[in-house]
Amino acid sequence: MNALNRNKIRLLVSNRMPAATCAADFNGDGQVNVIDLLLLIGDWG
Numbered sequence: 001m002n003a004l005n006r007n008k009i010r011l012l013v014s015n016r017m018p019a020a021t022c023a024a025d026f027n028g029d030g031q032v033n034v035i036d037l038l039l040l041i042g043d044w045g
């Protein structure tokens with residue numbers, strides 16, 4: 001595997017992984033999904 005292919009793979013992986021500091025990722029697992037929505041609803045009001 002040459003350097004160009006490694007850079008392509010690194011770019012693909014980084015594009016698939018959302019930013020860890022995403023404001024909607026309440027439990028910090030790197031994904032914004034129904035679990036984060038339930039945390040939001042649980043803290044509502």
Ligand SMILES: [Ca+2]
Pocket residue numbers: 024025026027028029030031032033035036
């Ligand atoms: Ca999350």
